[in-house]
Amino acid sequence: MGDIFRIDGYRTQAGLEFDVLLAYRTLGNLNASGDNAVVVTTSYSGQDDEAELLIGGEQGIDIDAHYVVLINMISNGLSSSPSNTAAPFDGPRFPRFTVHDNVACQRKLVEALGIKHLRLVTGFSMGGLQTFEWGCQHGDMVSAILPICGAARVSPHNWLFLDGVRAALELDPEFAGGSYASAPEAGLRAFARIYTGWALSQTFFREAQYTALGLDSVESVVGFVYDYFARRDANDLLGMLWTWQHADISKNDRFGGDFEAALAAISARAIVMPCTTDLYFTTADSEIEVKHMPNAELRLIESTFGHFVGGGQVPEGKVVIDAAIADLLAT
Amino acid sequence: MGDIFRIDGYRTQAGLEFDVLLAYRTLGNLNASGDNAVVVTTSYSGQDDEAELLIGGEQGIDIDAHYVVLINMISNGLSSSPSNTAAPFDGPRFPRFTVHDNVACQRKLVEALGIKHLRLVTGFSMGGLQTFEWGCQHGDMVSAILPICGAARVSPHNWLFLDGVRAALELDPEFAGGSYASAPEAGLRAFARIYTGWALSQTFFREAQYTALGLDSVESVVGFVYDYFARRDANDLLGMLWTWQHADISKNDRFGGDFEAALAAISARAIVMPCTTDLYFTTADSEIEVKHMPNAELRLIESTFGHFVGGGQVPEGKVVIDAAIADLLAT
Numbered sequence: 001m002g003d004i005f006r007i008d009g010y011r012t013q014a015g016l017e018f019d020v021l022l023a024y025r026t027l028g029n030l031n032a033s034g035d036n037a038v039v040v041t042t043s044y045s046g047q048d049d050e051a052e053l054l055i056g057g058e059q060g061i062d063i064d065a066h067y068v069v070l071i072n073m074i075s076n077g078l079s080s081s082p083s084n085t086a087a088p089f090d091g092p093r094f095p096r097f098t099v100h101d102n103v104a105c106q107r108k109l110v111e112a113l114g115i116k117h118l119r120l121v122t123g124f125s126m127g128g129l130q131t132f133e134w135g136c137q138h139g140d141m142v143s144a145i146l147p148i149c150g151a152a153r154v155s156p157h158n159w160l161f162l163d164g165v166r167a168a169l170e171l172d173p174e175f176a177g178g179s180y181a182s183a184p185e186a187g188l189r190a191f192a193r194i195y196t197g198w199a200l201s202q203t204f205f206r207e208a209q210y211t212a213l214g215l216d217s218v219e220s221v222v223g224f225v226y227d228y229f230a231r232r233d234a235n236d237l238l239g240m241l242w243t244w245q246h247a248d249i250s251k252n253d254r255f256g257g258d259f260e261a262a263l264a265a266i267s268a269r270a271i272v273m274p275c276t277t278d279l280y281f282t283t284a285d286s287e288i289e290v291k292h293m294p295n296a297e298l299r300l301i302e303s304t305f306g307h308f309v310g311g312g313q314v315p316e317g318k319v320v321i322d323a324a325i326a327d328l329l330a331t
Numbered sequence: 332m333g334d335i336f337r338i339d340g341y342r343t344q345a346g347l348e349f350d351v352l353l354a355y356r357t358l359g360n361l362n363a364s365g366d367n368a369v370v371v372t373t374s375y376s377g378q379d380d381e382a383e384l385l386i387g388g389e390q391g392i393d394i395d396a397h398y399v400v401l402i403n404m405i406s407n408g409l410s411s412s413p414s415n416t417a418a419p420f421d422g423p424r425f426p427r428f429t430v431h432d433n434v435a436c437q438r439k440l441v442e443a444l445g446i447k448h449l450r451l452v453t454g455f456s457m458g459g460l461q462t463f464e465w466g467c468q469h470g471d472m473v474s475a476i477l478p479i480c481g482a483a484r485v486s487p488h489n490w491l492f493l494d495g496v497r498a499a500l501e502l503d504p505e506f507a508g509g510s511y512a513s514a515p516e517a518g519l520r521a522f523a524r525i526y527t528g529w530a531l532s533q534t535f536f537r538e539a540q541y542t543a544l545g546l547d548s549v550e551s552v553v554g555f556v557y558d559y560f561a562r563r564d565a566n567d568l569l570g571m572l573w574t575w576q577h578a579d580i581s582k583n584d585r586f587g588g589d590f591e592a593a594l595a596a597i598s599a600r601a602i603v604m605p606c607t608t609d610l611y612f613t614t615a616d617s618e619i620e621v622k623h624m625p626n627a628e629l630r631l632i633e634s635t636f637g638h639f640v641g642g643g644q645v646p647e648g649k650v651v652i653d654a655a656i657a658d659l660l661a662t
């Protein structure tokens with residue numbers, strides 16, 4: 001079981017004051033100097049248990065030596081979310097939180113835990129968005145970052161893919177503008193069907209590599225993705241989706257939209273880790289980012305599993321993630 | 332203005348008898364020996380005017396020397412379609428036609444026109460599906476084929492992308508199972524929004540290459556694609572989509588699903604022409620096809636315009652298409 005951290009009157013980038021609850025869970029113990037900590041952020045619809053997959057296992061982080069903080073993203077159903085917030089901010093009335101807001105809140109939690117320094121921040125997918133934000137805005141306390149299948153900002157194409165799944169979900173009359181009486185199942189099924197085409201690669205489907213996941217058909221992959229998303233409330237999904245669509249480390253007072261300057265401000269050692277067949281967090285975007293970062297290495301996950309490979313559930317991805325974490329913690 | 336060719340009692344692969352109307356248009360004149368003909372097939376939602384873009388222009392086919400037949404696909408709004416067929420086969424009750432059915436009908440038209448031999452069959456996208464079918468089933472009368480951004484069968488991933496846009500359109504309550512009173516606009520808008528992410532590449536959006544098309548934003552590209560599809564009736568779109576989802580040159584009595592045998596039967600000289608950044612008709616699929624074809628060359632369109640580049644509207648694609656047509660007609 002995790003804990004809840006409360007931030008009274010957090011002021012969002014949009015200017016709204018809101019009492020934010022961050023759900024988190026820790027592993028291991030903080031050392032006396034407060035500098036053996038690692039933050040792991042969550043992915044789209046993922047919660048702390050899935051974040052743990054990134055750093056767990058035999059080759060994962062040594063919990064006897066580190067203090068790991070797994071932090072749930074706002075709107076993921078455990079931290080403050082449309083589904084768990086009382087009126088007047090419930091459901092479709094829940095405020096918009098940016099990645100910048102998320103990480104500003106995460107920093108308050110980290111400080112409240114007595115952490116002086118983070119040896120590593122990592123995360124998969126939307127966790128990668130948060131990881132870049134940590135490196136950019138909180139370089140004073142971060143030694144290393146490992147964004148996995150993520151980016152420093154949403155690309156226009158990624159924005160569009162997300163807007164397509166959003167549009168499909170909202171078409172379901174049961175969705176009722178977010179004021180649904182029960183889950184908009186048909187909308188969620190279309191959402192998952194469209195999303196599935198993006199989350200895995202063309203080769204994955206051509207070669208029926210889903211059998212490695214215990215699935216036996218394209219339709220069963222769609223069902224797997226549906227089950228994955230339908231665990232979450234529809235407004236929670238759309239809240240996180242809005243966060244994703246507006247991700248950009250430079251969209252704040254400090255950088256005023258100067259993306260290259262924001263990348264240049266990431267002084268932490270970074271391993272930027274896209275997958276070669278990811279259809280939305282592309283290697284080309286990562287290459288551009290690394291070019292402008294002073295202390296970054298591009299390290300590819302060579303895989304035909306597409307975006308999905310970075311979640312820690314696919315062995316050929318996990319081994320690359322493990323090695324990068326070991327490299328970053330060794331310095 | 333084009334002409335209409337009627338085929339009484341065509342028996343579909345599914346076993347239904349139907350009087351098929353094929354809309355077509357010709358350019359140039361058939362020579363005395365009946366062997367200077369070229370067939371150009373149509374793409375998804377495209378009609379003969381767009382097919383003409385592939386072979387037109389200064390570097391296009393010499394109409395003084397060739398007899399070009401532009402043939403509209405079934406369900407494209409000009410040939411027999413849900414939108415122009417009387418009860419009991421109107422709207423959602425329109426029969427399912429495969430690519431095999433389409434080309435079997437096209438052959439009857441070609442013979443009725445007095446054509447003895449086709450020097451070339453070409454087409455873009457779904458036109459590429461039909462082009463492969465011509466080469467496979469009608470090798471007795473075809474010298475050369477040029478499938479542009481197409482394939483010999485729908486890939487599982489391509490099927491899935493199509494199923495996503497289908498699902499979105501059908502979610503619109505206005506669609507009413509195909510028995511709509513007026514166009515299901517919201518569904519068509521979601522359909523176009525999702526489709527746009529597939530039709531062009533990630534780089535196209537990152538580098539704002541839509542300005543080359545006179546468009547100024549991601550949203551304006553979505554609008555462009557919406558206008559492109561919303562010209563067509565929704566049931567027509569879904570009829571063509573079903574045809575696409577079931578495309579496979581080997582799914583017939585002759586080959587019984589043996590895809591490699593069907594490819595091996597394509598004796599015509601072939602230039603298989605995918606685009607390097609096409610997200611659904613991928614170069615990897617084309618490579619597999621060419622490997623099994625006895626007389627085929629893989630010739631890439633190197634472009635960041637994705638699938639769209641093969642339609643003849645983008646200069647960097649058209650110049651490659653023109654050269655391939657010239658090569659194939661020169662032999």
